[in-house]
Every structure is written in structure tokens, then in C-alpha cells.
Amino acid sequence: MKRAFEPLALGGRDEYLARLARCPQKVSDYSFANLWGWCEEYGLEWSFGDSHVWLRQTRPETVYWAPVGPWETVDWSRCPTLNGGGSFIRVPARLADIWSEALPGRVEVSEAREHWDYVYLVSELSALSGNRFHKKKNLLNQFTKNYAYEYHPLTADCIEEVLQMQMEWCVWREAECDATLAAENRAIARVVKDWDRLPNLLGGAVRVEGRMIAYTVAEALDDSMLVIHFEKGSNGFKGVYQAVNQMFLEHQGQGFTHVNREQDLGDEGLRKAKLSYNPALFLEKRAVRVLA
Known part of the structure; x- marks a missing residue:
């Protein structure tokens, strides 16, 4: 019943x-x-x-x-x-x-x-080998060469930093901030504030000179697949998105076969970006x- x-x-x-x-x-x-x-x-x-x-x-x-x-x-x-x-x-x-x-x-x-859903092989996105990933690997190399960075897993004691960085990201995007981005901002805050009460969450952060400049919030869907819910990078750091994506999977994705990077919601720019990472398969709906 x-x-x-x-x-x-x-x-x-x-x-x-x-x-x-x-x-x-x-x-x-x-x-x-x-x-x-x-x-x-x-x-x-x-x-x-x-x-x-x-x-x-x-x-x-x-x-x-x-x-x-x-x-x-x-x-x-x-x-x-x-x-x-x-x-x-x-x-x-x-x-x-x-x-x-x-x-x-x-x-x-x-x-x-x-x-x-766009689904990728963790092995491919952590290695970025071959011609298909040449541009991504080049941007990653530029980031690692130009910035004195540190990567750390996300834990509950990082939450205030994430919220601070997210607020700064929204200020930077304010000129183009629409209802969708505002709703996403509220969703991010809701998830990270309840970090300790949501099982299967994991994430990573990249810092430069002690300041958080990128973060990823992900979740294990099952034993073989991760799903990345939120991924943000600060303005002014070339290659920051390629860096946080690759570093998170290299450090915390190795026990998984696939990583799900969710939908494009019909946004052409987002669709192009997701396709550029060479999805292994789609989960159709x-x-x-x-x-x-």
C-alpha cells in the first residue's frame, strides 16, 4: 500500500x-x-x-x-x-x-x-591521454606549471570555505546570473551544509596560496559509478576546471569505473563542453x- x-x-x-x-x-x-x-x-x-x-x-x-x-x-x-x-x-x-x-x-x-546523463570512463579522464584529450591535457599542464597548487579531499571542516568560494563565484557571474544559477546556488548550500548527514558524498578542493579556487562535490551512485553534482572554479586561473576534474578523479575516483557528469539541460554551451570530454556512453531518459 x-x-x-x-x-x-x-x-x-x-x-x-x-x-x-x-x-x-x-x-x-x-x-x-x-x-x-x-x-x-x-x-x-x-x-x-x-x-x-x-x-x-x-x-x-x-x-x-x-x-x-x-x-x-x-x-x-x-x-x-x-x-x-x-x-x-x-x-x-x-x-x-x-x-x-x-x-x-x-x-x-x-x-x-x-x-x-553524460557518462565517462574514470581511467580516461584521470589520464587524459591521446589526441582526443590533447586540449584538456594542455590546459591541465598550464595550470600545474603556472600555479603553486595543493589538492585536498573535501571534508566537513571545509564547508565554510566552499560556501565562501561559492559566494565569490556568484558575485563574479552576477552579470549573467539568472534564476537557474540562483537556484543552483541554493542547492549547493543545502547539500554542503548537510555534508555529515548525506551518505556517499565525497569531493575535492584545489587551493593556490592557501585560498580555495576550485571544488567538486560528488556522490557514489553505486560501487562502480560516481556522479559529480557540482564543480566550480574561480575566475582568472587558466585550466582550473581541467585541473579540479582530473585531480579529483586521480585522487578519489580510482575505485570507480565510470563518472556521471549529469545533464546539459538543453544548454548548447554546456552540451558542447560535456561532449568535449568524450563521453563513453549516455544514460538516456x-x-x-x-x-x-
Whole structure:
């Protein structure tokens, strides 16, 4: 039996993560830190059933996300939620296919390219070898040659530094700061302030002359894949993004096979930047309409 929808709460964290662990295709949207960071911006709510967690956002309008749990052992034709019909976003491609097969003639699927996750090989992004990565490696080399830098893993005692650097980054970007960047800033603050209460978080920071100039906040999706939620670099340090990306994976990503750098949200500049790192694969997502 499904409980009523209620706002996300840290008290439900462990039960949610147990359901996520049984999910056959894990995409960045459904990591707990991502949900927690953005829950106020989207008005996210969840409802726990016997085997799945149902998610919906209530801002700017109410729309459902994919259920989290063991998709492949369910008789979806008898699911009360689906039998009532409705629209779902951020649906992993595998689940969209499962629903289409279980509910023939009742599932309308459309592309959601802006929500595809970009997934890379950790070995490639930490080594940056070969012609495909020549420009990235050149920028990294310029950074390491020009600056007396230090790399450190992020820990709870670094949080005030992260917040200070994030505030400075927002001031620098103020001329182009729109509602999306403002929302991201609030999401970053929410995640890092709860660092000790969010399992599976890890990150790194680069300092020059004692000052933090770049940081990465990431999360382990499972034993083989990291997802990078936030990555920021200060203005005026050439190669800073290539440096923090490579150093984080070199120091803390070696136990993982893949790194997920999330979506491009349809932003052409972001899409170009993500493609330039030569993704190994995409985790595709769909928009789905189920007819009653």
C-alpha cells in the first residue's frame, strides 16, 4: 500500500537508499544528494509503497518522476498508479521500455535529450591521454606549471570555505546570473551544509596560496559509478576546471569505473563542453505519458 505524498525528509534517507539500490538503472536525478539539494526548488515529495518510492515535483507545476525500486519484477499492468494514467518525466530509457511492453498501446514515449546523463570512463579522464584529450591535457599542464597548487579531499571542516568560494563565484557571474544559477546556488548550500548527514558524498578542493579556487562535490551512485553534482572554479586561473576534474578523479575516483557528469539541460554551451570530454556512453531518459 502506498503512503500519502509528503515532503522529502532526512528521516526517510535510509529507506530510500535501500529502494535505490534495487533499481536496475541508476541515473543522476535519483541520487539522494541530488533530491535533497533540489527538493525545495522543485517542491519534491515522495510516497513509499511496498516495493517502490514514487516521486513528484510540485513546482512550478505538479509532475511525476519515475518510481524508484525493482522495475523488472513488477506486474505494471496491475499498478494502480499507472492504471490511473498520467505523465512522467526523467524516466530512464529501460523503464520506459518496460512500461511500453507491459501496457501495449497505452504508453506514449518522447525523447528527452536535455536530460540524458553524460557518462565517462574514470581511467580516461584521470589520464587524459591521446589526441582526443590533447586540449584538456594542455590546459591541465598550464595550470600545474603556472600555479603553486595543493589538492585536498573535501571534508566537513571545509564547508565554510566552499560556501565562501561559492559566494565569490556568484558575485563574479552576477552579470549573467539568472534564476537557474540562483537556484543552483541554493542547492549547493543545502547539500554542503548537510555534508555529515548525506551518505556517499565525497569531493575535492584545489587551493593556490592557501585560498580555495576550485571544488567538486560528488556522490557514489553505486560501487562502480560516481556522479559529480557540482564543480566550480574561480575566475582568472587558466585550466582550473581541467585541473579540479582530473585531480579529483586521480585522487578519489580510482575505485570507480565510470563518472556521471549529469545533464546539459538543453544548454548548447554546456552540451558542447560535456561532449568535449568524450563521453563513453549516455544514460538516456524519456518523457512518458500513460493513458488511463
